[in-house]
Amino acid sequence: SQQGEEDPQALSIQEGENATMNCSYKTSINNLQWYRQNSGRGLVHLILIRSNEREKHSGRLRVTLDTSKKSSSLLITASRAADTASYFCATGVRGGNKLTFGTGTQLKVEL
């Protein structure tokens, strides 16, 4: 079963704009991760945030986590055409590294 749900399902922006996608989940987690999937290819890990962290940065990526609301957001600043992909959040629970993926957000960055 899917643990997380991403919102929006699809997002289209112009190059240079910021893109924000959200993830909501249902149960207590140990960590939350974001992955990117280009068309027809495997998933690439982007960033991991632990349950005791509230914000994390990596290059043009900023992730926030609100465990009280069971939600996370991924912000991509100054987007590029190469950022066009599907983005998935995945939650990990304590005691193992089984990941449960959300439904994904399809991001399209237009020139």
Added chain:
Amino acid sequence: EAGVAQSPRYKIIEKRQSVAFWCNPISGHATLYWYQQILGQGPKLLIQFQNNGVVDDSQLPKDRFSAERLKGVDSTLKIQPAKLEDSAVYLCASSLEPVRETQYFGPGTRLLVL
């Protein structure tokens, strides 16, 4: 460092036929996962191995799906007999240890069952 290798990349079969997928994880990665990703959905874990032992196969349809990881390195996932609803991308991933949460994914095998 070589990534996770999977083969074949594409497979088309008819329903009731059998099919097998192969995965070679990143060298030294003890944990191996097989996921099923249906079009428009996120990946769903089918089975997780720690070395050559099964950690979690709760979502594996055991009446038709089987997987093994002999010698704790390569792994094969088999479907027998295939159904139309098995059409999906089958992703293999590996991680260094259970406590290293980042998973590294292969390119996947796209299966079409006619």
